[in-house]
Amino acid sequence: MANVAKRQFDAVIVGAGGAGMRAALQLSEAGLKTAVLSKVFPTRSHTVAAQGGISASLGNVQEDKWEWHMYDTVKGSDWLGDQDAIEFMCKTAPEAVIELEHFGMPFDRVESGRIYQRPFGGHTANFGEKPVQRACAAADRTGHALLHTLYQRNVRANTQFFVEWMALDLIRDADGDVVGVTALEMETGEVYVLHAKAVLFATGGAGRIYAASTNAFINTGDGLGMCARAGIPLEDMEFWQFHPTGVAGAGVLITEGVRGEGGILLNANGERFMERYAPTLKDLAPRDFVSRCMALEVLEGRGAGKNKDHVLLKLDHLGPEVINHRLPSIREIAIKFAGVDPIKEPIPVIPTTHYQMGGIPTNYLGEVMVPKDGNPEVRVNGFYAAGECACASVHGANRLGTNSLLDLVVFGKSAGDSMIEFIKNERPTHKPLPENAADFSLARIARLENQTGGEEVNVVREAMQKTIQLRAGVFRNSENMALGVKEIAEVAERAKRTQIKDKSKVWNTARIEALELDNLIEVAVATMIAADARKESRGAHSHDDFEKRDDENWMKHSLFFNQERRLDYKPVHTKPLTVDYIPPKERTF
Amino acid sequence: MTYTQADKNRLRWRSRRGLLELDIVFEMFLEHDFEGLTDAELDVYQDLLMLPDIDLLELVDGKTDTTDARLAPILARLRHWQVVKQQ
Ligand SMILES: Cc1cc2nc3c(=O)[nH]c(=O)nc-3n(C[C@H](O)[C@H](O)[C@H](O)COP(=O)(O)OP(=O)(O)OC[C@H]3O[C@@H](n4cnc5c(N)ncnc54)[C@H](O)[C@@H]3O)c2cc1C
Numbered sequence: 001m002a003n004v005a006k007r008q009f010d011a012v013i014v015g016a017g018g019a020g021m022r023a024a025l026q027l028s029e030a031g032l033k034t035a036v037l038s039k040v041f042p043t044r045s046h047t048v049a050a051q052g053g054i055s056a057s058l059g060n061v062q063e064d065k066w067e068w069h070m071y072d073t074v075k076g077s078d079w080l081g082d083q084d085a086i087e088f089m090c091k092t093a094p095e096a097v098i099e100l101e102h103f104g105m106p107f108d109r110v111e112s113g114r115i116y117q118r119p120f121g122g123h124t125a126n127f128g129e130k131p132v133q134r135a136c137a138a139a140d141r142t143g144h145a146l147l148h149t150l151y152q153r154n155v156r157a158n159t160q161f162f163v164e165w166m167a168l169d170l171i172r173d174a175d176g177d178v179v180g181v182t183a184l185e186m187e188t189g190e191v192y193v194l195h196a197k198a199v200l201f202a203t204g205g206a207g208r209i210y211a212a213s214t215n216a217f218i219n220t221g222d223g224l225g226m227c228a229r230a231g232i233p234l235e236d237m238e239f240w241q242f243h244p245t246g247v248a249g250a251g252v253l254i255t256e257g258v259r260g261e262g263g264i265l266l267n268a269n270g271e272r273f274m275e276r277y278a279p280t281l282k283d284l285a286p287r288d289f290v291s292r293c294m295a296l297e298v299l300e301g302r303g304a305g306k307n308k309d310h311v312l313l314k315l316d317h318l319g320p321e322v323i324n325h326r327l328p329s330i331r332e333i334a335i336k337f338a339g340v341d342p343i344k345e346p347i348p349v350i351p352t353t354h355y356q357m358g359g360i361p362t363n364y365l366g367e368v369m370v371p372k373d374g375n376p377e378v379r380v381n382g383f384y385a386a387g388e389c390a391c392a393s394v395h396g397a398n399r400l401g402t403n404s405l406l407d408l409v410v411f412g413k414s415a416g417d418s419m420i421e422f423i424k425n426e427r428p429t430h431k432p433l434p435e436n437a438a439d440f441s442l443a444r445i446a447r448l449e450n451q452t453g454g455e456e457v458n459v460v461r462e463a464m465q466k467t468i469q470l471r472a473g474v475f476r477n478s479e480n481m482a483l484g485v486k487e488i489a490e491v492a493e494r495a496k497r498t499q500i501k502d503k504s505k506v507w508n509t510a511r512i513e514a515l516e517l518d519n520l521i522e523v524a525v526a527t528m529i530a531a532d533a534r535k536e537s538r539g540a541h542s543h544d545d546f547e548k549r550d551d552e553n554w555m556k557h558s559l560f561f562n563q564e565r566r567l568d569y570k571p572v573h574t575k576p577l578t579v580d581y582i583p584p585k586e587r588t589f
Numbered sequence: 590m591t592y593t594q595a596d597k598n599r600l601r602w603r604s605r606r607g608l609l610e611l612d613i614v615f616e617m618f619l620e621h622d623f624e625g626l627t628d629a630e631l632d633v634y635q636d637l638l639m640l641p642d643i644d645l646l647e648l649v650d651g652k653t654d655t656t657d658a659r660l661a662p663i664l665a666r667l668r669h670w671q672v673v674k675q676q
Binding site for chain 1: 594596601603605606609610611616641642643646647650652671
């Protein structure tokens with residue numbers, strides 16, 4: 001097959017969002033030759049959308065402790081989170097945020113000059129007693145500020161950015177070790193082999209498998225698709241977070257910070273229904289819980305609007321001052337995408353797919369871990385993952401708001417450190433590439449070029465999105481999910497025969513979208529099969545026929561092997577690093 | 590500059606943004622307005638796409654305005670799609 005150009009680096013990072021850039025900084029500052037690939041300009045990564053903030057028990061506004069943060073995260077995860085990873089994240093949080101401050105990130109401040117903290121759903125003081133202000137924010141531009149700060153630092157540290165490059169496939173050698181990736185340079189249409197001592201995936205989420213999503217179009221789960229094709233299982237893919245407050249119709253997100261600042265949810269009767277379901281935390285209960293309550297209100301006929309299909313988010317009682325000052329872009333969003341001015345009227349909202357809890361299986365060091373010879377967790381040499389594409393697993397069955405940005409910087413950094421150690425101690429020189437390392441990717445592209453009698457990419461993508469939306473949404477039951485498994489298998493067959501009209505070489509967006517669909521479809525199949533198999537309700541996976549959490553049989557992570565369409569399971573880590581295990585309790589709020 | 594098909598495709602790709610709010614608007618713009626743009630208008634569009642997402646959104650939202658008169662016609666189209674989308 002064709003001769004493909006090769007380039008060598010110490011580390012190759014796929015993804016220039018918060019996680020990828022935090023890891024890159026670690027590596028470049030350690031003097032390693034580090035390449036970062038991104039489909040779009042780094043500061044246009046989806047992290048830019050994060051408005052609400054980043055959590056850390058700094059205790060600047062109210063007393064706080066990392067142990068409380070850990071408790072909230074374990075409880076939020078509905079006891080599916082790994083407690084060693086959760087301890088690591090919550091304990092490291094204050095230093096991670098202060099480090100960002102030192103990097104120059106412009107956080108909001110209280111009068112004393114310390115970082116201002118706002119309340120956010122699921123975050124409490126004293127082990128669930130009352131809400132606590134733990135979210136650090138840079139106005140409602142936290143993600144934007146984070147990306148800019150990290151990008152500047154990386155430029156200074158000589159990280160090499162490959163902008164508008166799309167990674168296509170993971171390269172593993174005969175031992176199963178990861179030795180690089182193949183990638184498409186959009187400007188030339190050429191495929192390259194990037195040879196590395198260590199590879200990190202930080203490709204973000206795959207929210208676009210759903211029809212209604214708060215995610216930008218770029219979130220196509222490429223890292224997950226590449227893993228699936230390379231025989232690496234995907235963990236806990238049945239768990240997708242539905243954000244309670246997507247603008248009805250458009251999907252655009254209204255941050256939880258709005259409820260943190262005092263916004264409340266009302267049903268068609270004007271009742272503040274969350275008081276009924278969650279007497280303590282009310283509107284600030286965790287997302288899965290609030291989403292389910294909203295769906296129940298609608299199902300039971302108390303939805304608002306002419307189709308009775310949404311509920312209302314009221315904030316006019318906060319006054320124009322607070323709305324304009326603390327939540328300016330929310331007002332803009334409401335006016336443009338819902339046609340209402342929240343200073344006067346409530347915003348129509350529905351639960352909307354927001355975040356992928358599952359992903360590439362890793363430990364808290366960012367190392368990718370897979371089952372081998374009866375051992376559930378064996379390291380894949382040279383392969384790391386961090387951020388939304390990874391499953392460490394700190395979010396378990398449900399992520400707490402503001403814990404994702406924290407995850408990016410904590411695990412981005414720890415993955416970077418692990419890679420530095422690995423390169424220094426175990427891989428001082430490059431392991432050879434397998435012969436014809438690019439053949440698989442080239443064959444995929446050739447298939448697409450030569451396809452006849454196939455379907456258009458957007459037709460198949462819409463079929464996939466419709467199926468997942470209908471069969472793997474907020475409410476799930478056996479009958480519906482069994483149908484979903486059948487239907488998504490049919491869509492996956494159609495995805496193998498996608499066809500593009502445009503055969504041009506450079507900047508061929510049709511080809512890029514077809515390659516993205518290859519990734520989306522792997523995630524959709526994994527999601528549907530893992531969801532259908534889990535016969536309990538836990539966190540975001542709410543099963544109508546099995547309404548209770550079943551710790552005896554189901555306190556375990558799922559692992560989906562796409563090639564064989566096979567599920568496996570592995571235990572949840574119940575040993576924190578230093579503190580006592582937090583035993584399961586019923587989740588009430 | 591004169592825009593080849595490849596140049597136009599580059600601009601299409603760069604219309605992919607980090608914010609769903611912008612994706613929704615640009616999708617409509619690309620479908621209905623983009624192919625009709627003159628080279629001079631494409632120059633302007635290219636400049637617009639250089640802006641950070643947050644600033645671009647504020648412009649499209651009409652929350653900020655620009656003194657650059659060249660931007661006005663394209664901004665008007667983008668704003669038009671945003672308003673259409675809400676119905
Ligand atoms: C609207 C919204 C608001 C949110 N608000 C908050 C919040 O307030 N607090 C919080 O904690 N979390 C929030 N989240 C979640 C959080 O923003 C994301 O989980 C997080 O930003 C993901 O970061 P990441 O670094 O993993 O990936 P991303 O920022 O999504 O970056 C992925 C990167 O990978 C690149 N990439 C992907 N595929 C390829 C490929 N094949 N080749 C090359 N490059 C590739 C992309 O170009 C990009 O650079 C929010 C999410 C949304 C949707």
